[in-house]
Amino acid sequence: MMHTVTVTGATGNVGKELALELLARDVKVRAIGRSVERLRALTEKGAEAWVGSMEDEAFLTKALTGAGAAFVMIPPNFAAPDFRAYQRGLVATIGRALEKAGVTHVVSLSSIGADLPAGTGPIAGLYDLEQRLNAIADLNAIHLRAAYFMENNLNSIGLIKGQGLNGSPLRADLALPMIATRDIAAVAAELLAAPTFTGKSARELLGPRDYTPAEVTSVLGRAIGKPDLAYLAFPYPEARKAMVGMGFSEPLADVFLEMQKAMNDGRVGAREKRSATNQTPTTLEDFAKTFAAAYNAS
Numbered sequence: 218m219m220h221t222v223t224v225t226g227a228t229g230n231v232g233k234e235l236a237l238e239l240l241a242r243d244v245k246v247r248a249i250g251r252s253v254e255r256l257r258a259l260t261e262k263g264a265e266a267w268v269g270s271m272e273d274e275a276f277l278t279k280a281l282t283g284a285g286a287a288f289v290m291i292p293p294n295f296a297a298p299d300f301r302a303y304q305r306g307l308v309a310t311i312g313r314a315l316e317k318a319g320v321t322h323v324v325s326l327s328s329i330g331a332d333l334p335a336g337t338g339p340i341a342g343l344y345d346l347e348q349r350l351n352a353i354a355d356l357n358a359i360h361l362r363a364a365y366f367m368e369n370n371l372n373s374i375g376l377i378k379g380q381g382l383n384g385s386p387l388r389a390d391l392a393l394p395m396i397a398t399r400d401i402a403a404v405a406a407e408l409l410a411a412p413t414f415t416g417k418s419a420r421e422l423l424g425p426r427d428y429t430p431a432e433v434t435s436v437l438g439r440a441i442g443k444p445d446l447a448y449l450a451f452p453y454p455e456a457r458k459a460m461v462g463m464g465f466s467e468p469l470a471d472v473f474l475e476m477q478k479a480m481n482d483g484r485v486g487a488r489e490k491r492s493a494t495n496q497t498p499t500t501l502e503d504f505a506k507t508f509a510a511a512y513n514a515s
Contacts, residue, residue: 221245222409223284223320225271225311226292227264228255230368231326234402235288235409236264242410249280274310281318286412288405289315289350290326291342300469304342312349315356322412324405325350327360329394329421330476330485337485338476351417359408360419363401364394364487365480367424367504370437374515377446383438384449386456386477389431393480394487396424397504400497421495423487428501440505441512453478 222239226232227248236246236259246264249271250256256266269276271292281287289311297303315323331343343360350358373383387393401422408414428436431448438446451459453474460470479485489495 220286220411221247221284223247223249223267223281223287225249225288226290226326227259229290229292230366230398231401231405232288232290233259234399235405237262238402238406239410240264242406244410247280247284249277272307272310274314277310277314278317281314281320284318284320286322286324286409287315287320288324288326288409289346291346293339295465295469298466298468300339300472301342304339305345308342308345308349311346312353315350316353319355321355321357322409322414323350323356323358324408325358325360326401326405327362327419329362329364329423329487330479331360331362331419332488333479333484336475337479338472338474340476340479340485347419356417357412357415358417359414361401361404362419362421364396364422364424367395367397367499367501370433370504370508371511373437374512377441377443377512378515381443382447382449383430383434384451385430386451386453386474386481387430388481389448389450390429391481392427392429394423394426395428395433395501396422396497397499400424400499404497421487421489422497423489423491423495424497425500426491433501436501436505437508440509 224232224236227236228250236248239246240262247267248256248259248264249267260266267280294303327343328340330337330340334344335341347360434446434448457470
């Protein structure tokens, strides 16, 4: 019988790359997404489209039943009136669905900082997810504690175009591990294509090296023909106002500010030294080509 992997968040940065990588290895993929249209790139390559909401326990259980392994994550839902309550509800649903479906191997998308139970904004939801999966007796699970996504920088395009500068609440000199999402997908594919891992463990994925926001700005600035692009660390109240202006609810803005404060204060960061097992290849300079293409297309 052909090995089947259920991929949640299959239209996201990590999930989509993972699904494509598994399909290239002749693994059967059940791709979970919100619409047939958004899953088309995967179904054209042979994936099964499973259209529905991960908050629907019956749907999720069905999508997981009969799969040899699964990739689970908490998709962002910025429209949720209470983001942390949304995370807690989804963690409970994922846990029950996995138990009912009897899946034996799971790779979860987690984050650096997920070793802390609180005070880390949305990362606390990943602590909850890890704990819930660890409580499932017969489940073998690896939690990929990924560094800050390089793709997060795509959110700055509007600011750069509108105000001619880059900025966020993060300190300009804060050295952060950063990773390209395709590198997370590559590690997950390696683990899920023929899963042999046992027990429960967490594994950090730290990218090629640390970068400061000031450094990121100059690398991306050069890629878009703005070598003098400046980085500005926004005061928290100003950042909160900007997020609310972008359509974030006030509680959601507070959750994200809590995470950025935790990063600035050094509470959220890598716990491991870089090694062959946690270092990934894509550099920020490589990613800058993707950034420039998106910048020029916007």
